[in-house]
Amino acid sequence: MCQFDPGRAGGARRRRPPGLSPASGAASVAAPIVYPNDPAGPRMPQWRQSGRPGARLSLDVIPAMRILIAEDDSILADGLSRSLRYDGYAVDVVSDGSSADSALQLQAFDLLILDLGLPRLDGLSVLRKLRQRGTPLPVLILTAADSIEQRVEGLDLGADDYMSKPFALSELEARVRALIRRHGGARASVLRHGRLAFDLNGRVATIDDAAVELSARETSLLEIFLSRSGRMISKHQLVDLLCEWGEEVTTNAIEVYIHRLRKKIEPAGVHILTVRGLGYCLEPDNRSVPADTAAVG
Numbered sequence: 001m002c003q004f005d006p007g008r009a010g011g012a013r014r015r016r017p018p019g020l021s022p023a024s025g026a027a028s029v030a031a032p033i034v035y036p037n038d039p040a041g042p043r044m045p046q047w048r049q050s051g052r053p054g055a056r057l058s059l060d061v062i063p064a065m066r067i068l069i070a071e072d073d074s075i076l077a078d079g080l081s082r083s084l085r086y087d088g089y090a091v092d093v094v095s096d097g098s099s100a101d102s103a104l105q106l107q108a109f110d111l112l113i114l115d116l117g118l119p120r121l122d123g124l125s126v127l128r129k130l131r132q133r134g135t136p137l138p139v140l141i142l143t144a145a146d147s148i149e150q151r152v153e154g155l156d157l158g159a160d161d162y163m164s165k166p167f168a169l170s171e172l173e174a175r176v177r178a179l180i181r182r183h184g185g186a187r188a189s190v191l192r193h194g195r196l197a198f199d200l201n202g203r204v205a206t207i208d209d210a211a212v213e214l215s216a217r218e219t220s221l222l223e224i225f226l227s228r229s230g231r232m233i234s235k236h237q238l239v240d241l242l243c244e245w246g247e248e249v250t251t252n253a254i255e256v257y258i259h260r261l262r263k264k265i266e267p268a269g270v271h272i273l274t275v276r277g278l279g280y281c282l283e284p285d286n287r288s289v290p291a292d293t294a295a296v297g
Helices: 074-086 097-106 123-132 148-157 169-184 216-227 235-242 251-268
Strands: 066-070 090-094 111-115 139-144 161-165 190-193 196-199 204-207 210-212 272-275 279-282
Touching: 066 074, 066 097, 074 090, 074 169, 090 097, 097 111, 097 123, 111 123, 111 169, 123 139, 123 148, 139 148, 139 169, 148 161, 161 169, 190 216, 196 216, 204 251, 216 235, 216 251, 216 279, 235 251, 235 279, 251 272
Parallel strands: 066 090, 066 111, 111 139, 139 161
Antiparallel strands: 190 196, 196 204, 204 210, 272 279
């Protein structure tokens, strides 16, 4: 039997937290990202379905691996956000320190990528305010190559890691994965539901050890449902988890994603139930093998 989890049903636009201007949202420049020391040279990020960690999981909290990028270089911010979104993260972008500080007070994030040279409020001030509020959010700072003093000050203020510009995109992705693992604590590495298994680290689903081809949206949906098997999830909650600020998602779109996911997992006897007016629920499976666990430190 599915348990009710409060939340509004229906399609929605994911709203930007109050106090943030539209200009503080995601960068809109679509261009290749260029890093001189990246052997791949100029490139657009490509979707990869493996090698990426999943969100921290709990039976009481819907996972939402959300990253905030605070960067005033629109091309750099766009390249980073595209790459991280293709890796399965939800990403929001702000272009100045004041907006970053507001966003951090109004919304929960799992990681902050912080440029120190932000307008309106510099990155060190954003970091200082964050730590003064006692927020343990992991922070990766971006600095100019010759700013050793800034790096030292940032680490002393509570930053967890830093990268000097220019940098290799692949290295930044690896540092993001390491920070999330380090701060994730102990968590399940594989979620199982009968014959279906989902590897959180590789973000790969299998049925009887055969890989299931899923889109980015379908992968995120499956992770959400598996982590809350037997509990109701409203469409409004799904919009919050799957989308960035200002992104339009209709009721029909959510229904289409779930319809496609159902077709791929139902051969394993896994069923997503629709409860009219409330949302969706993954039918509990008492035969599921307990998830493998691993301490991440």
